[in-house]
Amino acid sequence: MTTEIKVLKPKRPFSASFGLLVQFRELLWVWTGREIKGRYRQSALGFGWALVQPVFQMVVISIIFGGFLKVSSGDVPYPVFAYAAILPWSFFSGSINSAVPSILQNMQLVTKIYFPREILPLSAIFSRLVDFTVASLVFIGLLWWYKIPLHSTIMYVPFLLLLQIVLAAGIGLLGAAVSVFLRDISFAIPLAMQLWMYASPVIYPIDQVPERWRWLYMLNPMASIIDSYRQVILNGQPPDFGYLSIAIVIAVILFVAAYWYFKRLEMAMSDII
Amino acid sequence: MSELPAIHFNDVSKYYLLGSRRAHMRYLLPEFLQSKQAVPSDEKGRITNDHNILWALKNMSLEVKRGEVMGLIGSNGAGKTTALSLLAGIISPSYGEITVRGRIGALIKLGAGFHPDLTGRENVYLNGAILGLRKSEIANMYDDIVQFSELEDFMDTPVKRYSSGMYVRLGFAVAVHTNPEVLLVDEVLSVGDVSFQSRCLNKIGEIREAGTTVVFVSHNMHHVASFCDRVAYLNQGAIQLIGSPGEALAAYTADLMTKQENENMEDGSDMREVNGTGRMVITDISFLNSNGITVTQVQYNEPVTMRVSYKSNEPIENPLLDLVARDTTRGNMFQATNRDFGVEFGPIGKTGHIDITFEKIPVNNQVLNFFVTLWNSTHTERFDWKRFIKLRVVGNPASSGRFLFDCNWENVPESEVINV
Secondary structure, eight states: OOOOEEEEOSSOOGGGHHHHHHHTHHHHHHHHHHHHHHHHTTOSSTTHHHHHHHHHHHHHHIIIIIIISOOOOTTSOHHHHHHHHHHHHHHHHHHHHHHTTHHHHTHHHHTTOOOOTTHHHHHHHHHHHHHHHHHHHHHHHHHHHTTOOOOGGGGGHHHHHHHHHHHHHHHHHHHHHHHHHOTHHHHHHHHHHHHHHHTTTTSSOGGGSOGGGHHHHTTSHHHHHHHHHHIIIIIOOOOOHHHHHHHHHHHHHHHHHHHHHHHHHHHHHTTOO | OOOOOSEEEEEEEEEEEOSOHHHHHGGGSOGGGSOGGGSOOOGGGOOOOOTTEEEEEEEEEEEEOTTOEEEEEOSTTSSHHHHHHHHHTSSOOSEEEEEEESOEEEEOSSSSSOOTTSBHHHHHHHHHHHTTOOHHHHHHHHHHHHHHHTOGGGTTSBGGGSOHHHHHHHHHHHHHHTOOSEEEEESGGGSSOHHHHHHHHHHHHHHHHTTOEEEEEOSOHHHHHHHOSEEEEEETTEEEEEEOHHHHHHHHHHHHHHHHHHHTGGGOOOTTOOOSOOSEEEEEEEEEOTTSOEESEEETTSOEEEEEEEEESSOOBSOEEEEEEEOTTOOEEEEEEGGGGTOOOOBOOSEEEEEEEESOOOBSSEEEEEEEEEEOTTSOOEEEEEEEEEEEEEOOTTSOSSBOOOOOOOOOOSSOOOOO
């Protein structure tokens, strides 16, 4: 019989974190399933809500910015142009908005039993993939309606998706850990996400940003990610790798740093009740 | 080869920063940015005293052998649950190191970490996943779990609608059926109905037989005495004694009674103070054992005499003595006058004493507070009243309950004895 030996010390080494997470992968899937089922439980529309929200946003934005304000959307019709950005943006902001409060919402579990706590924010993010998939169906319908051909560059989409998940995980882990000790974070995050949307090319194209400020603007990783989505899906162009590599570096560094900080705070979380 | 212990606490301390938001924000900063004072230390076993720091556990060292049932006893706040939470890995020690050999199943205070919005079924799977089991493994034991918890009709109900008893039943069922090598049990047996309790006890017995290591926390001394191989008595975060259940329980009950004695000290009676008209005064109250020696403590099954000394300068005909005995919860355990027992004292002397002899006082580890009142014969004039006269009655630490009836036990086979 093999006996697992556990040594509990004041600090757990960060290097062991990933192995532990792999060991608990079953929990990651179970919890993700719970998040998915739990979100729309007891609502009549169910997963319809995953559709309603981005579609209404797209309609309203199209009327105001595409219709009244005549924001340029290049060669593609404005609704498709807008929806191509609303889709990944909703996924991104939804991920963060559910990841940040995930620890606080489950304190009764955190104070009762041990499991790697990052499972909570990570499952929150993974569960948003379902909403993303549902909302994507509308996008496919839109592409067909406006007769926009499918380009082979669509192959880049999984990579862009992964990149934005890494970015969301970094911010989600950081926010989830800090909000246990500083509740203000829970209030600040929705506001920050709103502002961040205006700082990203969701309702306007990137070439509306003045040329000399472009470099600063592109330090926002979501700016190059959203622009890349439009490039590969609507225009059939490969993404701008120069700007995208900045986003990759920022996302990866942020994720590793946030994960390290999260694990450092992890054991103190159950001390706070 | 001597076997390694299943559980080893090596000089473990745990502190909590109390209360304020600023204290919580302290965790967010890296250590090198904090002032030296901010981090409590216990270098060389010294624990700093700081009112912002709660030491839940101080320099605890303990070894539990494989297959041993270790009991933890102590008052609330003694560190029992902290020790279990450390073992379960929910919190981490501030200093020292804990080694656990074997997979842990834990029941920490009412329920092993259930999510209120999930159904019973989902929680079983979730809990199994948390314990590191695969879905198929959980599916195999699912029926046993449901059967043991007797919650067949409630498995699709969210656990937030469960009663606390149902909650514990499911938690216990999951914890024991996942085949832990080390089982942590915290106060579960105080909940649930009688039939479930007896099944729990049987299950724990089975688990012990199977050689599982158990750490058992309970306020029920009877359970502790009957289950545990050894018991550690914790007081204010420190181990006072590790020993046989008898030794540990005796030390604990003795400390409890001392605490009870001290609790009412401020109400303690002053023999010089007269509470009444003072025409007849109680000058002293003492307890004597059967050898006539003054004592402050007796056994539950030995005779004891309460001697109430009095003095008076006037002739008083046939006074009444009213005697009340209360336990520390201040409930009356006994109240009577001599007349209730058909006794009249008649004329008194200038000085003298009244002896009240008890054949035995069958209470279990209690500090009794006696209240003695002297009245005139018609119960219309109170001469004197003395309060909080304490007597410690030692019972049997292994039994629980407030009373301890003196009894004989005998087995009488009515046919030939069955040989094993």
